[in-house]
Amino acid sequence: MAIKALDESVGKVVLIKLKGGKVIRGKLQGFDQHMNLALDNSEEIIEDGKTNDLGTIIVRGDNVVIISPPP
Amino acid sequence: MAIKALDESVGKVVLIKLKGGKVIRGKLQGFDQHMNLALDNSEEIIEDGKTNDLGTIIVRGDNVVIISPPP
Amino acid sequence: MAIKALDESVGKVVLIKLKGGKVIRGKLQGFDQHMNLALDNSEEIIEDGKTNDLGTIIVRGDNVVIISPPP
Amino acid sequence: MAIKALDESVGKVVLIKLKGGKVIRGKLQGFDQHMNLALDNSEEIIEDGKTNDLGTIIVRGDNVVIISPPP
Amino acid sequence: MAIKALDESVGKVVLIKLKGGKVIRGKLQGFDQHMNLALDNSEEIIEDGKTNDLGTIIVRGDNVVIISPPP
Amino acid sequence: MAIKALDESVGKVVLIKLKGGKVIRGKLQGFDQHMNLALDNSEEIIEDGKTNDLGTIIVRGDNVVIISPPP
Amino acid sequence: MAIKALDESVGKVVLIKLKGGKVIRGKLQGFDQHMNLALDNSEEIIEDGKTNDLGTIIVRGDNVVIISPPP
Numbered sequence: 001m002a003i004k005a006l007d008e009s010v011g012k013v014v015l016i017k018l019k020g021g022k023v024i025r026g027k028l029q030g031f032d033q034h035m036n037l038a039l040d041n042s043e044e045i046i047e048d049g050k051t052n053d054l055g056t057i058i059v060r061g062d063n064v065v066i067i068s069p070p071p
Numbered sequence: 072m073a074i075k076a077l078d079e080s081v082g083k084v085v086l087i088k089l090k091g092g093k094v095i096r097g098k099l100q101g102f103d104q105h106m107n108l109a110l111d112n113s114e115e116i117i118e119d120g121k122t123n124d125l126g127t128i129i130v131r132g133d134n135v136v137i138i139s140p141p142p
Numbered sequence: 143m144a145i146k147a148l149d150e151s152v153g154k155v156v157l158i159k160l161k162g163g164k165v166i167r168g169k170l171q172g173f174d175q176h177m178n179l180a181l182d183n184s185e186e187i188i189e190d191g192k193t194n195d196l197g198t199i200i201v202r203g204d205n206v207v208i209i210s211p212p213p
Numbered sequence: 214m215a216i217k218a219l220d221e222s223v224g225k226v227v228l229i230k231l232k233g234g235k236v237i238r239g240k241l242q243g244f245d246q247h248m249n250l251a252l253d254n255s256e257e258i259i260e261d262g263k264t265n266d267l268g269t270i271i272v273r274g275d276n277v278v279i280i281s282p283p284p
Numbered sequence: 285m286a287i288k289a290l291d292e293s294v295g296k297v298v299l300i301k302l303k304g305g306k307v308i309r310g311k312l313q314g315f316d317q318h319m320n321l322a323l324d325n326s327e328e329i330i331e332d333g334k335t336n337d338l339g340t341i342i343v344r345g346d347n348v349v350i351i352s353p354p355p
Numbered sequence: 356m357a358i359k360a361l362d363e364s365v366g367k368v369v370l371i372k373l374k375g376g377k378v379i380r381g382k383l384q385g386f387d388q389h390m391n392l393a394l395d396n397s398e399e400i401i402e403d404g405k406t407n408d409l410g411t412i413i414v415r416g417d418n419v420v421i422i423s424p425p426p
Numbered sequence: 427m428a429i430k431a432l433d434e435s436v437g438k439v440v441l442i443k444l445k446g447g448k449v450i451r452g453k454l455q456g457f458d459q460h461m462n463l464a465l466d467n468s469e470e471i472i473e474d475g476k477t478n479d480l481g482t483i484i485v486r487g488d489n490v491v492i493i494s495p496p497p
Contacts, residue, residue, distance in 0.1 A: 005456060005464035005484055018136070019489075030076060035462070035486055036106070038076035057139040058076055060106055060132070061486070065444070068483040089207070101147060107177070109147035128210040129147055131177055131203070134161075160278070172218060178248070180218035199281040200218055202248055202274070231349070243289060249319070251289035270352040271289055273319055273345070276303075302420070314360060320390070322360035341423040342360055344390055344416070347374075373491070385431060391461070393431035412494040413431055415461055415487070
């Protein structure tokens, strides 16, 4: 299952692309079957390389397009 | 589960980002599995730092993008 | 549960913000688990403080953004 | 339940506001739990007070914003 | 139930209004609980009274706004 | 059931209209209850009569507006 | 079932077209019943033939329009 692939990312830093273009990076604390995500030490990545600290956040899963663990 | 991470925020002030860009801050009174939220002492945060008092509100979960407890 | 917070508002005047920006005020007659709402003596609040009488209405829940009992 | 409030409107003329702004008036013949509606003698209300006869129609519930029995 | 009202239209010519404004007319062959529709001898009605033959089609229910049997 | 009408089209060439206007033609290999479709030898039909080969594809059902077997 | 047709693509390179026009190519590692996809060695295909390395990603299924194994 695709979502099971998320299991290996728990505790690691992931990159999240949201509908509308927002990009967020943070440590994946947990998730559920709707792809609701809990992230620690998260930050929004602004277009020109700047970041905006978000801290701990919960992302509602229906906003998610792509999740990727950084290389 | 990501939504379980919301449990720790009950009784605390959280920041809510909604689809369409609206930002709301308030004390999380409760929530359910759809991320429907009940907030006390809430206020909308207008762009130039001003706020607009909303008092007690219920936010329908499908409008939520990100929930974050302030640092 | 967030929706349970609606229980306390039954019989009272609530303010409803809908997707698209429409704002409605009315006495909450009842609701269900989809946040479908039945309102009595309701009125749409036009931007410049004018109101437009709507009487008794049923609002389909998926249009709701925020529900608030007035202070 | 909000939808139960629809029960009292069966056999009466109701006003339906749809997503996108269309407004329809007709006698409520029946409905179901999705707010799918069957209307008799229905007509679309055009902006400048004109109407456009629709006869008997079925409205798919997910298009509905507000249902109101006229005063 | 509203959808049961569709039962009486099976075998008859119905007019379908879709999200986005497309209008289709055809003989209702069958339907299901999602309002997925099977139509025979269907045609799209272009704005200036012209029609565009579509033959037998299946319409996915979530595109439907209004279904009406012609008078 | 409308979807059962799809059964007769398996193994035949169908025309698919998607939300957003894309039009695809291909041999229907199979489908499921969400109208997810598997097509063989499929091609996108570009506006001026040209086509763009797509080969074997899977179309997620929620993008489908209309399915029609060609006459 | 259409989704079963995905079974044959596991371990192979597939092309994914997303809502909004994004195109992604990658090795299909797995999927689930929502068409959530796990891809390895994936890359976004930019319009003028350039690509943008994405590595391992998870795509939330509701963003998917078309999945195709390359010829």
